[in-house]
């Protein structure tokens with residue numbers, strides 16, 4: 001798939017637009033057509049035999065993949081500097097597909113505790129039924145991570161940056177621990193995206209993204225991806241063909257289309273994130289802002305060293321507000337829409353206590369660092385001046 005004019009690696013935006021696509025397509029169309037087929041035909045019995053014995057690269061049956069998925073997989077692998085990428089019907093389907101392929105009864109897995117809660121829940125509540133042991137250590141405590149590893153440990157996992165506290169992981173230390181103990185490493189880089197962070201370049205084995213977020217970018221699809229080496233992903237792809245968490249060609253067309261503007265959108269998400277974080281940090285009604293681009297963030301140095309930009313997600317605390325007064329600030333906003341998720345063109349705002357932790361006991365919320373006066377805003381690509389003016393009127397109303 002050599003679309004590059006020279007041997008040098010093309011830039012991120014050129015890669016987003018062109019990587020993974022054939023230069024000349026059916027009907028001479030510039031776009032990939034949506035290939036709607038649940039099964040694929042063979043000319044003769046001999047052509048089936050040729051396909052099997054020569055391991056021909058062609059389609060067979062829809063559950064094993066489709067042409068629209070393959071274009072997106074090649075594009076995402078190129079963007080993440082990975083040899084291969086496997087796309088799934090959601091981010092969660094992707095992590096379940098990877099872990100089911102890699103972990104067996106008696107194996108152990110260690111998480112930094114700010115990892116996406118459903119991934120930890122899948123391991124703690126469900127993989128445990130198959131004899132897999134899950135351990136969790138405090139995010140960023142590399143010594144505790146190392147201490148939790150034993151001869152049964154197969155994988156260590158972190159998100160970076162984490163949600164909602166935006167802690168960034170020192171990937172050099174993380175990978176060094178994995179290598180020293182011969183355990184595989186997995187990073188959920190959904191919040192960073194390959195535009196801002198390249199975990200594979202640090203030697204991370206598997207990079208996981210919810211493509212539902214910035215990759216799709218328009219709040220209109222769900223998908224997930226695992227990137228890594230061809231060798232490590234071979235059994236994962238085979239298992240996907242059995243588990244069946246694949247994507248419709250229509251969904252993949254939307255993702256491919258969304259990826260064309262990936263770099264442009266990320267530039268704006270980064271710019272809006274930084275400007276709004278700075279505005280909030282200087283506003284008298286704000287107690288604290290979590291944003292890795294601000295020097296006040298405990299992992300700012302790591303973020304500065306490893307990331308191109310800091311993304312569109314901002315978490316902040318409203319000064320002297322109880323949970324109802326905090327909700328009133330959200331309700332007073334006119335531009336951001338009230339919803340979970342992030343990474344789309346529309347800004348979204350929510351109160352973690354209400355949206356994700358309402359049925360938790362106060363002590364449990366405290367353990368997860370979910371404050372009553374916490375707001376999470378996912379900056380979209382609107383004009384920063386408009387978003388700032390809107391937040392200002394909401395905070396001052």
Ligand SMILES: *Cc1c(COP(=O)(O)O)cnc(C)c1O
Nearest residue numbers: 090091092116188190210212223
């Ligand atoms: C949304 C999200 C996921 C899960 O992805 P889905 O596409 O919703 O299944 C995993 N990790 C992070 C950081 C996310 O934001």
